[in-house]
Structure formats: structure tokens, C-alpha cells
Amino acid sequence: MNKPLVRIQGLSKKFPKNLRQSSKQGFAKTIKSLFGRSSEFTSVQGDEFMSLNNISFEIKRGDVIGLIGKNGAGKSTLLKHISGIHLPDAGSIEVSGHIEALIELGAGFHPLLSGKENIKQRVSLLGLSKPETEKILKQIIDFSELGDLINMPVKNYSSGMQARLGFASAVLTKPDILLVDEVLSVGDFEFRQKCLSKINEIKKDTAIIFVSHSHQTLRMFCMRGIVLEKGTMIYDGSIESALDFYQSSLKQDDLIKENEQAPDRSSVYGNEFINSKKIFSFEAEWVDKEFKPKTSFISQESVYLRVKVHFDLDQSINNLILAIPFWHDEVYVTSLSSDVINEKINIDKGIIDYVIKINPAFNEGIFFSCLAIHDGPEHLVRKFLPELKIINNHERSQGIFKLNYEFKNLKEFH
Amino acid sequence: MENIEHSVTYTKDYRLKVSYLKAYEFYLHAIIKYKQFIFVNFLKYFKASYEQSFLRITWKIILPLVPVSVYVILQEFGLLRSNSIMPSVLYVVIGMAFWQLFSSAITVTMNTPSKEKAVLKKVTIPLILFYISSLGEVFFDYLIRVVLIWVLLFYLKLEFSLTWLLLPIFCLPLALLGAVIGIFCSFFVIFFNDVRNIVDIFLKYGLFVCGVLFPLPGSGLFHTFFSYNPIYIYIENLRQLIVFSTFNDVEHFLYTTLGLIVALIFVLKKLYSLEPRMREYL
Structure with missing residues (x-):
């Protein structure tokens, strides 16, 4: 029977928020342990936070689990508990087998020693016979593809070379449990x-x-996903459903955040501006094909932006241009512009009511954009638009845009 | 109970209730299984300490040779005096060899967890293996000093005694005493650096009250105090044993050794209990 290699039951861990407090607590626990007394698990005090809260799950041989969560959710802390670096304050972790942790791959190497000497030390931890050690050493050196550089001191290695060595040393030692952070x-x-x-x-x-x-990566490897939020396990299921759950919880969080405080975007995206002498009112929103407001789209559907502007009829406007620049992770990625495609924008009785259709192109992600209206070189409006959220439709995708491309045999090309 | 094959249930203070016997059994298995690691790690320390020098391992000889040469010169010029019947240069050289051994044993064991932090934070192999590896270098340095003492004994034309040959194993009590103190300090040094500073002060000035450089008073309050100083007891007795093949104070020597064995048993068991906690706070 396939027994669990890791069994976690009711795991809880709290940490002090500052180093001095941490030292004091550790010292007190050490003194208690010296006298054979165990430290009690108390509720979280003012200067502490709960890093893991009542976590329970099992992993068997052949299972690949993805831990999902924001930074600070407790993912790395959980891995450190499984590898025995941290001890639980409550609950237990049962581990059977040889563990290897792919955490900070370059860490633990002695900088003055060569790569070969360092991996020799790592392999000696396995307690193998000499021929077995030699065999595994050769495999590691071959896998890392470092060639003669294996005899160079590690301090002269690039971070990529150290990672090669670290990865090869960990994976080729045939672990029963592999932690990848x-x-x-x-x-x-x-x-x-x-x-x-x-x-x-x-x-x-x-x-x-x-x-x-x-x-x-998680979709590619994992069959199961566990979502952590502030140290609590809030979802355990198939990787697809776990990622969907995580996405939806992110959206809710973002909504709460938006209501709580508007972030200062001007430092990244520039200032907002409206020429109130020429423009009476202005509306712009993301809509579906029935023109109903919508902020989340599936990656393979068209996205629409409706723009409605009331101009002052007494002001003359000669060359109206609409432009929508997009940013992703605060990096400018592309722009739509009526000027670039030579689309003339006509004002009808002082009003423009336009819909801009964007054919399926965005991959999963959150895009930030703004609407800029110009009269030739003169700025009339520059206003931020609501965030455009693109959700994955479970198709494999790479990067932030899906390009329209096809692969063909040369004979079929024309 | 955890075993060395990495089958373990981690709970809060999971090693606290384990018996002394089980703890030693664990350590014994660990030392046997990871003997190659201990050796490779010893070589690592050894190589790393001289990797960036031109004279490399030669420093291992130069460093202890310089003070011995200085003491010999001082003796030749009559500047090194002692109220001991033993040649003063021999008194100082043997005393320094034992003191260096003792102080290095404290320092390396105390600093081993911090020094190996990067590895200990990744792999949960027993900390005792690192202590043994680092003590290997201390022992190697002592052996170099032993050779210099032998040369000095011949140079001074002293009558050969079989106890000269026992010099390499005479290191044991002081090395163990240093290791016990160092391991005990390492429990606390990870929380407060003050421990390291206190130990540094003791090691800088302690040699003046441990009979390293000059004999201590034969009577009075100071004498009473030193007769209970374990470092003094070991240094003085072992020095007498080497040079005159006699014990100075066999009773105190045996009591101290008994105390050392009890302390060693206690500290190793506490190391077993505290190790996971130390790893966490590194």
C-alpha cells in the first residue's frame, strides 16, 4: 500500500515580529529545555503573528502538490517545517524518507572550495559506499554541464552555475521527498x-x-493544489480548481483593496488630466459585446471599451485622436491608437460614443490602461481606466499576449 | 523516536523526552553512517583555511613554531625565568600547547552552528558531525605542537620517558573539556552574542590563572582556588606526567575527570534535545 511520505496534522506556528523578541523567546525555550520542560503553546500575543494555522494534509509517493498563495502566506515556512528546519508550536509532521530541498540552490556551498569538492561533501551526506559515491558524483558533474569548471572555486561561479550545481546535487541523490521553492x-x-x-x-x-x-509551471507538474492565506489552508483540491479558487480570492482581495485606498498610480503611469473648457463630461468602461459593464474577461474572448465624451460645441476640435496605452506589472506593453490605424473620430452634435473592440490577444494577467484623447498634439483627456483582468481559459499560454501564428510544413506553406 | 534513515515525527520539543541511551544510540549510528562526511568536512575546513594563502599548509607549522622559537631564544638569553624545577621554556611550550588546544576546542565548537548555518538550514544532519569535523582541525594543530614539544625535549637533552609517546592522547581531557564548554555556549550564542564576548575575554586572560605561563602559588587562598580549577589541574598534571613521569595531584585529576565525564554525558544529551531548536533560531 502507498503509505504517506509526509503526514501533517494540525500544524501551527507563530513567530515574533522582531529579532529581539525572537532571541528572548528562543533563549527562554532553551533554558526550559535544559531543565527538561516543554514550552507551552499560547495564543498569539501582540508582538507575534500566526505563520501557519492548523494545517493538515498528506502526501504519498507519486503525488505532486502545488502550494499556492501570496507572499507571506506561509508556503516557504511550511516547506521548512517539512524539512525539519522549523519545529511546530502545535501539531505534528511525520516524514518518512530522504528529503531534498531545492531552496536557495547556491546556499551551503563553500566559496573557496571547488564545485567538485562541494558536491563531494553534499554526496557524503548520503552515507553511500565509495563506488556509489563516485558514480553519483559523475552523474552530478555530467548533469550540471559545468565541464572543467567543476574544479574552479565556487566563489567564481555565476548564480546560474551555482544553481546548476545545487539542482544536480539535490535531484540526482534520488530523494523520496522533494521540496521545490x-x-x-x-x-x-x-x-x-x-x-x-x-x-x-x-x-x-x-x-x-x-x-x-x-x-x-504548477499546471504542468502538479495534480493537486493547496491554497494558503495568512498561514491558513483555505483550499485543497485539483490544481485547476485550486488555481481558479486562488484567482477568485485575489479578485475579491483587490476589490477590498480598491475600496480601502486608491493607490498612487501617477508615479508609474503619469498624471490624470481633463481639459474642462473643451469637455463637459467623460465616461469610459470595459464592456461585453452587449455593451454591459464587465472587468474580467476570458483570455480567448474579445474585449470592448466604450468611450462616451461630451464636448463643448463652441470649441473647435480639428483632429481628434483616441489612444489607449497598456501596462502590465508596471511595464508599458502596447498601445491602441486611432491615429496609427488612420481612423477618423467624428464628433456628432458634440458627442462621441465609440466602442473599441480588441480581438482575443491577452493572456492571463491584470492590465492597467488609460484613455488619452488628443486634439492633434493638444491633450484633452488623460484618465485611468478600471483594471482589465484576464482570466485563463485553461489553455496553455506563455507571456502576456497570444500572437496569431501557425506552424506549417514548408510544402503546405503557400 | 527518530532514526537516522530520516523517518521522524516532528512535534514541539519532540526530542525532549527521549532517554539518554536512545540519544547516544542515535549519535553512534550517525557517526558510523556519516563517517565519510566527517572526514570530507574536516578536509573542507582544513583546505578552506589555507586556500587563499601562498604558503598554504606550511602555516600550520610556522604558526606554532614561532612562539616556541621565541621562548627558546628568551631562555637562551636568560629572560625566561620560572620558579619551577622544570626548564622554563618547556613549562611555557607545554602549557601553551594545552591552552591552545583547550581554547581552540571551545572556540570552534561554540562557533560551529553559526559557521555552518547555510548547510544546517538546508539539511537536517546531526550537528555533532560538524563539531567532530571541526575538532579534527584542533587535534591536527595539537599534533604539530606535539612534534615541536618532542623536538624541544630532545633539544633540552632530557631523559627519555615513555610518557613522551603518550603526548598525542594527553590532549583528550582538555579537548573534551573545551568541547563541553564550547557546545554548552553554542546553545546560547545563537541568541545573544554576549556569550561569545564573555568567552573571548576568558580565553584572552584565562591563561594567567591556569598555570599556562608560570607556576601558581603553592599555598594560600590562590592555591586553594586553583586546586579546584579543572584547566589548571589538567595542564599541571599532564605537564608533570610528560616531563617527570609522575602525577602532581592524582586525586584532583581523577575527580575532575569524573566531573568531565558527567558534564560530557549531560551536554551531549542536551545537545540532542536542543539541536532542532538551535537550527530553527540560527
Whole structure:
């Protein structure tokens, strides 16, 4: 029978908020332990926070679990508990088998020693015979593709090279339990693919726990997802449903945040502006094809923006231009402009009521944009638009835009 | 009960209720299983300490050779005097060899958890393996000093005694005493650096009250105090044993050794209980 390799029951952990308090607490616990007394688990005090709260789940060989949550949700802390670095304040963690943690891959190497000497030390932890050690050493050196550089001191390695060594040392030692904490974003593309392929290869014989903010990676590897929020496990289910749950909880959080306080966006996106002498009123919103207001769209559907502006008829406007720049993660990504596509915007009795249709192009993500209305070079309006949220439709995607492309055999090309 | 094959149930203070016997059994298995790691780690410390120097391992000889040479020169010029019947240069050189051994044992064991923080935060292998590896280097340095003492004994034309050959194992009581104090301090140094400073002060000035450089008074309050100072008891007795093949104070030596064994048993068990907590707070 496939017994659980990790069984977590009612795991809770609290941490002090400052270092001095942490030292005092640790010191007090040490003194108690010296006298053979166990420290009591008390409720959270004013200068403490609950890092993990009553977590329970099991992992068997062959399971690949994705831990999902915002920064500070408790994902890395949970991994540290499983690997035995942290002890629970309440509850238990039962672990059976050899654990390897892909956490900070370059950490633990001695900078003055060569890569080979460092991995020799790492492999000696397995307690293998000499021939077995030599065999695994060779495999690690081959996998890391460092060649002769393996004899160079680690201090001269780039972070990517250290990651190669760290990854190879951990994965090739055939762990029963593998903990992966957001480390597969290091190294070059080719090596990353090699790492992912290696994880894919060992996953049937290993219990793997993944922490990654890349939903694509989680979808690719995990069958199950656990969502953590402020140290509490709020969802446990299939990876698809867990990611959907996480997305929807993010949206709710964002709404609450928006109501709580409007962020200062001008430092990134520039200032808002409206020329009230020429414009009486202004409305712009994201809508569906029936022109009903909508802020979330599926990645493969068209997105519409409705713009309605009342102009002062006494003011002359000669060359009206509508433009919508987009940002993603505070990085400018593209713009739509009536001027670029030579679309003339006509004012009808002092009003424009336009719909801008954007064909399916956005991948999953949150896009920020603003509407700019110009009269030739003169700014009339520059107003931020509501955030445009694109939800994944469960298709594989890469990057922030889906380009319209096709693959064809050369013979079929024309 | 956890075993060395990584099958373990972590709970709050999960090692607290484990018996002394089980704790030692765990350590014994760990030392046997990870003997290769202990050796590789010892080599790592050894290589790393001289990797960036031109003379490399030669420093291991130069560093202890310089003070011995200085003491010999001072003796030749009559500047090194002592009220002991033992040649003063021998008195100082043997005293310093034991003191260096003792103080290095304290320092390396006390600092091992912080020094190995990066590894200990990633891999949950027993901390005792790191202590043993780091004591290996202390022992190596002592062996170099032993060779210098042998050279000095021949240079001074003293009558050969079989106890000279026992010099390498004479390090044991002081190395263990240093390790016991160092491990005990390492429980606290991770929380408060004050511990490290206090130990540093003791190691800088303690040699003046431990019979390292000059003999201590033979009577009075000071004498009473020093007759209970375990470091003085070991240094003085072992020095007498090497040079004159006799024990100075066998009774105190045995009591101190008994106390050391009890302290060692206690500290190792406490290390077993506290290790997970230490790892957490590193």
C-alpha cells in the first residue's frame, strides 16, 4: 500500500515580529529545555503573528502538490517545517524518507572550495559506499554541464552555475521527498528545461511539493493544489480548481483593496488630466459585446471599451485622436491608437460614443490602461481606466499576449 | 523516536523526552553512517583555511613554531625565568600547547552552528558531525605542537620517558573539556552574542590563572582556588606526567575527570534535545 511520505496534522506556528523578541523567546525555550520542560503553546500575543494555522494534509509517493498563495502566506515556512528546519508550536509532521530541498540552490556551498569538492561533501551526506559515491558524483558533474569548471572555486561561479550545481546535487541523490521553492526561474532557458524534464522523470517515485508563482509551471507538474492565506489552508483540491479558487480570492482581495485606498498610480503611469473648457463630461468602461459593464474577461474572448465624451460645441476640435496605452506589472506593453490605424473620430452634435473592440490577444494577467484623447498634439483627456483582468481559459499560454501564428510544413506553406 | 534513515515525527520539543541511551544510540549510528562526511568536512575546513594563502599548509607549522622559537631564544638569553624545577621554556611550550588546544576546542565548537548555518538550514544532519569535523582541525594543530614539544625535549637533552609517546592522547581531557564548554555556549550564542564576548575575554586572560605561563602559588587562598580549577589541574598534571613521569595531584585529576565525564554525558544529551531548536533560531 502507498503509505504517506509526509503526514501533517494540525500544524501551527507563530513567530515574533522582531529579532529581539525572537532571541528572548528562543533563549527562554532553551533554558526550559535544559531543565527538561516543554514550552507551552499560547495564543498569539501582540508582538507575534500566526505563520501557519492548523494545517493538515498528506502526501504519498507519486503525488505532486502545488502550494499556492501570496507572499507571506506561509508556503516557504511550511516547506521548512517539512524539512525539519522549523519545529511546530502545535501539531505534528511525520516524514518518512530522504528529503531534498531545492531552496536557495547556491546556499551551503563553500566559496573557496571547488564545485567538485562541494558536491563531494553534499554526496557524503548520503552515507553511500565509495563506488556509489563516485558514480553519483559523475552523474552530478555530467548533469550540471559545468565541464572543467567543476574544479574552479565556487566563489567564481555565476548564480546560474551555482544553481546548476545545487539542482544536480539535490535531484540526482534520488530523494523520496522533494521540496521545490521557486527555484526553477534561475539559470538559462535550456538548463531550466532540463531541470523540469528531470523533475518530470523522477516524479512518479517521489513526493514533490512545489512552491511557484508561475501558474503555468504548477499546471504542468502538479495534480493537486493547496491554497494558503495568512498561514491558513483555505483550499485543497485539483490544481485547476485550486488555481481558479486562488484567482477568485485575489479578485475579491483587490476589490477590498480598491475600496480601502486608491493607490498612487501617477508615479508609474503619469498624471490624470481633463481639459474642462473643451469637455463637459467623460465616461469610459470595459464592456461585453452587449455593451454591459464587465472587468474580467476570458483570455480567448474579445474585449470592448466604450468611450462616451461630451464636448463643448463652441470649441473647435480639428483632429481628434483616441489612444489607449497598456501596462502590465508596471511595464508599458502596447498601445491602441486611432491615429496609427488612420481612423477618423467624428464628433456628432458634440458627442462621441465609440466602442473599441480588441480581438482575443491577452493572456492571463491584470492590465492597467488609460484613455488619452488628443486634439492633434493638444491633450484633452488623460484618465485611468478600471483594471482589465484576464482570466485563463485553461489553455496553455506563455507571456502576456497570444500572437496569431501557425506552424506549417514548408510544402503546405503557400 | 527518530532514526537516522530520516523517518521522524516532528512535534514541539519532540526530542525532549527521549532517554539518554536512545540519544547516544542515535549519535553512534550517525557517526558510523556519516563517517565519510566527517572526514570530507574536516578536509573542507582544513583546505578552506589555507586556500587563499601562498604558503598554504606550511602555516600550520610556522604558526606554532614561532612562539616556541621565541621562548627558546628568551631562555637562551636568560629572560625566561620560572620558579619551577622544570626548564622554563618547556613549562611555557607545554602549557601553551594545552591552552591552545583547550581554547581552540571551545572556540570552534561554540562557533560551529553559526559557521555552518547555510548547510544546517538546508539539511537536517546531526550537528555533532560538524563539531567532530571541526575538532579534527584542533587535534591536527595539537599534533604539530606535539612534534615541536618532542623536538624541544630532545633539544633540552632530557631523559627519555615513555610518557613522551603518550603526548598525542594527553590532549583528550582538555579537548573534551573545551568541547563541553564550547557546545554548552553554542546553545546560547545563537541568541545573544554576549556569550561569545564573555568567552573571548576568558580565553584572552584565562591563561594567567591556569598555570599556562608560570607556576601558581603553592599555598594560600590562590592555591586553594586553583586546586579546584579543572584547566589548571589538567595542564599541571599532564605537564608533570610528560616531563617527570609522575602525577602532581592524582586525586584532583581523577575527580575532575569524573566531573568531565558527567558534564560530557549531560551536554551531549542536551545537545540532542536542543539541536532542532538551535537550527530553527540560527
